Amino acid sequence: MTVLLTGATGFVGLNIARALLDRGERVVLFAPTPPPEALSAGWLGAARFISGDVRVPDDLDRAFAAAAIDRVIHAAALTPDMRAEAEQPEVIAEVNLGGTLRLMQAARRAGVRRVLGLSSVAVYGHAAAEADGRLHEESTPTRPAALYGITKLAAEQAVHRLGALYGMETAAVRLGPCFGAREHPTGMRPLLSPHWQCVEDARAGRECVLPRAMAADWIDAEAAAGAIADLLALPAPERATFNLGGGALTTAAAWCEALVALCPGFRWRIDPEAATVRYGLERDRAPMDTTRLRAATGRAPLTDDLPGLARRYLDWRNGPEGIALCGA
Known part of the structure; x- marks a missing residue:
């Protein structure tokens, strides 16, 4: 079937x-x-x-x-x-x-x-x-x-x-x-994840400016x-x-810190008045409980390794599939 x-x-x-x-x-x-x-x-x-x-x-x-x-x-x-x-x-x-x-x-x-x-x-x-x-x-x-x-x-x-x-x-x-692999502009989502926006700033050699640290699961x-x-x-x-959800709170600021170690020359800061990154959330939100998911499937995702996820995302973004979806 x-x-x-x-x-x-x-x-x-x-x-x-x-x-x-x-x-x-x-x-x-x-x-x-x-x-x-x-x-x-x-x-x-x-x-x-x-x-x-x-x-x-x-x-x-x-x-x-x-x-x-x-x-x-x-x-x-x-x-x-x-x-x-x-x-x-x-x-x-x-x-x-x-x-x-x-x-x-x-x-x-x-x-x-x-x-x-x-x-x-x-x-x-x-x-x-x-x-x-x-x-x-x-x-x-x-x-x-x-x-x-x-x-x-x-x-x-x-x-x-x-x-x-x-x-x-x-x-x-x-x-x-x-956030992550295969995110690309489709017209269905006017606002892409801050993670995508930060990486595009890094790849273009632009300074990345966040409105706030932005915590969510x-x-x-x-x-x-x-x-x-x-x-x-x-x-x-x-x-x-x-x-x-990701099981725990992480922030766009922590994502930027992970990118610093992987993208030579990448600079970022927080300044609500000069932000280059837009958020879809007006305020931070508590994480969701995933106990029911874990009970049903035996596991639940946990976003606890931002450096590893950033490295994997950059490999995808700089590879043929990422370029095909998002451009050179």
């Missing part, structure tokens, strides 16, 4: 595709635009690509007809900045929520047995951490502070509700802020994709929702 992956040519989608293919899964990639030719000619060539829009039922039906699909990972979403949120709220809602509703209906028509929907840490908004300093799936209130979090929470709930009505197994993953995208593939393969509690 085959896995359908929506949002397959975006940052997280490409990493999930790689994780699934590495596990020997058959994969149908679904996205509005095809992956770069350099990837399709390499490891991604083992997957089949179907062009389409999650808002269009005929496109979805065509994707489900491409193979005997029994499982879906729904990663398609728009991640707006404040300007896009203000100017195109209806488009964001149509993709993030409307696309999810249409995806679930198409999955029902195709007889799919399991759907894993990608949600986001943004559903917690500015909720306070609990006594252990973390955000928990069941007990921490969901208080999304922006349209992205609002639509992701609604989509997460819709996956579970429609799954119950349609007799499907469902799971939702509240994904933390990601950043997670390496390859590790996150591996955990998502693990969840798809294992029996999960009925209608379960899982936190998936």
